[in-house]
Amino acid sequence: MSTQYQMIVVDDEIDIAETLADYFEMQGFAVKVAVNGQELKKILPEFTPHIVLLDLNMPGEDGLTLTRYLREHTRAGIIMVTASAGQVDMVVGLEMGADDYVGKPFDLRALLARVRSVLRRTQNELPANTQPVQDARKKIGKCLLDVETRKLWEGDTEVPLTAMEYDLLMVFLANPNRPLSRDYLLELAHKTDADPFDRSIDSRITRMRKKIEPDPDKPATIKTVRSVGYVYIPNA
Known part of the structure; x- marks a missing residue:
């Protein structure tokens, strides 16, 4: 290293x-x-x-x-x-x-x-197979994600964000309106082969929704695609 x-x-x-x-x-x-x-x-x-x-x-x-x-x-x-x-x-x-x-x-x-x-x-690396997001701050749900500082903001309040949550948000931002499978999300976020039976991605998405969705019980920004995974809807 x-x-x-x-x-x-x-x-x-x-x-x-x-x-x-x-x-x-x-x-x-x-x-x-x-x-x-x-x-x-x-x-x-x-x-x-x-x-x-x-x-x-x-x-x-x-x-x-x-x-x-x-x-x-x-x-x-x-x-x-x-x-x-x-x-x-x-x-x-x-x-x-x-x-x-x-x-x-x-x-x-x-x-x-x-x-x-x-x-x-x-250490400020983007997940593999994603393209850099041009603007320093990107709106996602009710929040703004600062890609330079890796911080999530709701108004003037910083919202705690783990490294993997940041990676997942970057994956979604780089793939708007594109359904992404659970395996694909796990592979990008972990940078390794995904376990097809690993459901931890669901708990992470649930946690992220609580942070970025105006109504986490009725998610509009990161929506579930039945039998596939999830899709990011910008400006929802």
Whole structure:
């Protein structure tokens, strides 16, 4: 990597945290370890992470609470690393703002690939196969998306936006009035082959609608195309 990315590993199992730290340091990352939320909050003022590997099940503040905290105080990519395999945990984690989700046990090389994928999304790169949007601010629903700062605004209020949500909005903006399949959206947003049974795209679209649609229960900007996926309707 030409840039030395900064990573924080948050896991109360110190052997796992140290294994991850050692591996990613060998891959060129600068890594700090925190065993709980209190340590994480002590590290943040002195060490700005590009990405955080965050365990879900920890005593005290759990991964979901810390995901919300990180979203409010940093622009880091967040990957939840957990022994829990529950679909509900995954969906809630994504709803809270995590960018990806990895179950234990995991292959370190596969985790590295996911980390690099999230970093690509968070380091001002457009998804593959999309064209740059010319204007700095683009209207989408009731909001304006600033493509230079990667921020979403409703009036003068900034609307929290994850890296993958930004990528998905950019995909829609680059493909107005074109029905896009779930697999296509996942492939562009993840920059990898999509799992045809992965329904996480639906929860992400639902969350985005709550942010950009005047009436999320009757979406007009990002509409569902039955048996296909979704379509972006500009000026809806």
